[in-house]
Amino acid sequence: MRMLTSSDEDIRIAAEAIKAGRLAAFPTETVYGLGGDAFNVSALARIFEAKRRPRFDPLIVHIADLASLDMAADVGSLPPSVRTKLCVLCRNLWPGPLTLVLPKRPSIPALATSGLPAVAARFPSHPIAQKLIRYSTGAVAAPSANPFGYLSPTKASHVQEQLGERVDFIIDGGCADIGVESTVLDLTEEPARILRPGGAPREAIEALIGHVEMGHPPAQDTPRPAPHSPGQLASHYAPKAPLFLHNDSDMAGLSFCPDEAYLFFDEETRGAWNMRNAPNAGGDERIFTLATGANTGTADKTLEAAANLFDILHTIDKLKPSAIHAQKSPDSGLGAAINDRLMRAAAKRN
Numbered sequence: 001m002r003m004l005t006s007s008d009e010d011i012r013i014a015a016e017a018i019k020a021g022r023l024a025a026f027p028t029e030t031v032y033g034l035g036g037d038a039f040n041v042s043a044l045a046r047i048f049e050a051k052r053r054p055r056f057d058p059l060i061v062h063i064a065d066l067a068s069l070d071m072a073a074d075v076g077s078l079p080p081s082v083r084t085k086l087c088v089l090c091r092n093l094w095p096g097p098l099t100l101v102l103p104k105r106p107s108i109p110a111l112a113t114s115g116l117p118a119v120a121a122r123f124p125s126h127p128i129a130q131k132l133i134r135y136s137t138g139a140v141a142a143p144s145a146n147p148f149g150y151l152s153p154t155k156a157s158h159v160q161e162q163l164g165e166r167v168d169f170i171i172d173g174g175c176a177d178i179g180v181e182s183t184v185l186d187l188t189e190e191p192a193r194i195l196r197p198g199g200a201p202r203e204a205i206e207a208l209i210g211h212v213e214m215g216h217p218p219a220q221d222t223p224r225p226a227p228h229s230p231g232q233l234a235s236h237y238a239p240k241a242p243l244f245l246h247n248d249s250d251m252a253g254l255s256f257c258p259d260e261a262y263l264f265f266d267e268e269t270r271g272a273w274n275m276r277n278a279p280n281a282g283g284d285e286r287i288f289t290l291a292t293g294a295n296t297g298t299a300d301k302t303l304e305a306a307a308n309l310f311d312i313l314h315t316i317d318k319l320k321p322s323a324i325h326a327q328k329s330p331d332s333g334l335g336a337a338i339n340d341r342l343m344r345a346a347a348k349r350n
C-alpha cells in the first residue's frame with residue numbers, strides 16, 4: 001500500500017491504478033471510499049475481497065458529471081413523472097451525499113449490483129473524488145473503505161489501519177466533512193423510498209419531491225435473492241465493544257463505570273450526568289461528546305455530531321472498553337443517519 005497526497009500528480013497515479021483494475025481508497029464528502037473500475041469485473045471482485053464483503057451487498061457507482069449517469073443507469077426507462085423527480089433531485093442535491101437507485105444499464109456488471117436489476121449511482125461533491133473518477137474510467141464503484149460491518153473511515157489513517165495491504169493506494173484528503181454515508185434513495189419504486197438514511201436529510205428530499213417512504217419495503221410474497229439494500233442489515237457500522245443506545249434521561253441516569261465508555265450527543269446531557277457522577281471523577285478519557293459547539297441549534301449540532309461520529313467511535317474502540325453507552329441524537333436532519341448507525345452498531349450484541 002502506498003499513501004498518496006491530494007496533488008494532481010498523485011491523483012493521476014491512483015487513477016491509472018484504477019484503470020489497470022487495481023484499487024485506490026479516496027476521500028469523499030461522506031466517508032472514504034474503496035474505489036475500483038465499475039466496468040471491470042475483476043476489479044469489482046477485488047473490492048468484495050478486500051472488504052470481506054458478502055456478494056449480496058451491492059456497490060455504489062460514483063460518477064463525476066451528470067452526463068455520465070447514462071453510462072450506469074437507464075434513465076429513459078423510468079416513467080416521465082419519476083424522470084421529473086430525478087431531474088429536480090439532481091439539480092438540487094448533486095453533487096452531494098445522495099445515492100440514487102435507478103434501472104441498470106447492461107454495461108455495469110451484475111457483480112456491481114449483486115444481481116439486482118437496479119444500480120446505485122452517486123455524484124460526489126469532493127474535488128479529489130471528482131478528479132479521480134474523471135482521470136480514470138468515469139465510473140468508479142466504491143463502498144466505504146472499511147472491513148465489512150465495521151466502523152466507516154472518515155480519515156486516511158482509518159483506512160490504513162483497517163485495510164492496510166489489501167488496498168494498493170490511499171489518497172489522503174484529510175477528514176471527511178459530512179462523516180456519515182450517503183442517503184440511498186430508491187427511485188425504481190413509487191413513491192420513492194429511502195433505503196438508508198444518510199448525509200442528505202429526508203426533509204431536504206421531501207421538500208423537493210414530496211413524500212418518500214422510509215426503510216424496508218413491505219414483505220414480498222417471493223423471497224428476494226438479497227436484501228433490497230444491505231444498509232438495512234440489522235448489524236452494521238459496529239465497533240468491537242458492545243454498544244448500548246440510550247434516550248436522554250436514561251443516559252443522564254447512568255452510573256459511571258471505569259472500564260466502560262460514554263458517548264454523549266451534546267454537553268447538556270453530559271453536564272447533567274457529570275453532576276450525578278462527580279464523586280467518581282476521573283476517567284475523562286472515556287467520556288466523549290459528539291456535538292461540543294456551544295449555542296448552536298439542533299441542525300448545526302447534528303451536522304457536527306455526524307462529522308465526529310465514526311472518528312470518536314474509532315478512538316473509543318482503541319481504548320477497548322467493556323461496553324459503550326451512547327446517547328441517541330435528535331431525529332431531525334442528520335440525526336436520523338446518526339441514530340441509524342448507532343442502532344445498527346447496537347444490534348451487533350444480539
Ligand code: AMP
Pocket residue numbers: 057058059060099101113116118119120142143144181182184195196228229230231232
Ligand atoms: P457502502 O458501499 O458501504 O456505502 O454501502 C452501499 C449501500 O448502498 C448498500 O449497503 C446498499 O444499501 C446501497 N445499494 C447499493 N447498490 C444498491 C442497489 N442496486 N439497490 C439498492 N441499494 C443499493
Ligand code: MG
Pocket residue numbers: 143144152
Ligand atoms: Mg459501508
